[in-house]
Amino acid sequence: MTSNTPEPEAPTTVAATVVGTSIGTSPTRILTPSPAPSGDATVSATTGEITLTTPRDNHKAVLIHPGVRVQVELPGKGGPWDPFTSPESSDSSVLQRLSVVSQPSGATIATFVGVQAGQAVITAVARVRRHGSGPPSRAPNIGFGVTVTVQSG
Numbered sequence: 166m167t168s169n170t171p172e173p174e175a176p177t178t179v180a181a182t183v184v185g186t187s188i189g190t191s192p193t194r195i196l197t198p199s200p201a202p203s204g205d206a207t208v209s210a211t212t213g214e215i216t217l218t219t220p221r222d223n224h225k226a227v228l229i230h231p232g233v234r235v236q237v238e239l240p241g242k243g244g245p246w247d248p249f250t251s252p253e254s255s256d257s258s259v260l261q262r263l264s265v266v267s268q269p270s271g272a273t274i275a276t277f278v279g280v281q282a283g284q285a286v287i288t289a290v291a292r293v294r295r296h297g298s299g300p301p302s303r304a305p306n307i308g309f310g311v312t313v314t315v316q317s318g
Contacts, residue, residue, distance in 0.1 A: 217311055227313045229279045235260070235313060239289055241271025245304045246291040249273050252309070259283035260313050279315035287311045 208215055209228035216236045217225065227235060239249035248271035254260040258280060265275045277287065291307040 222311065223309050225311050227311055228316060229313065230316055231279045231281060233279050233315075234263070235277045235279075235287070235311075237273075237275045237277070237287055237289070237309075237311070239273045239275075239291075239309060241268065241273075242294075243291075245294050246307060247294050249289040249291045249307075249309060251275060252277075252287050252289040254285045254287055254313075256283060256285040259315050260285035260287070277313070279313070282315055282317040284312065284314045287313060 207226045207228060208217075208222075210233050211230045212233060214234040214236055215227060215229065216238060217227070218238045218240075229235065237252045239252065241248045248267075251265045251273060252262070252275040254262050254277055259282075260277050261280050263276045263278055265273060267273055273289070275287075275289075287310065289309045291309075293304050293306055
């Protein structure tokens, strides 16, 4: 018996470009994903660091190995929104947040590291700014979410 249900499409792998290295005992590659094609996109690295920004990288799937860092850079105030909340990991046993830095502009930079095999989601929200006792803004909150899969080394 055959099914008329189409097979789900596999995520598209997005190319990454090395944009710098750090000085230390082992070089750290900082990868900036190229613009994503329409639909889901996957970014992966076995060593180094991946840098994600919003909105370009929102909803991406990230595949890393233990020890690989994921840096999330979220913008400060924009329009009727407050700055993004500090990015959080849904499972710190898989993806641990190492640091969060707030910039004078209101931008937030958070660094995470893959700990062990599993899956975690990095989330943050920019909420609509409230002004006094007037009516609430009609603008929606803005969410940021990236699914990170840590693969066994």
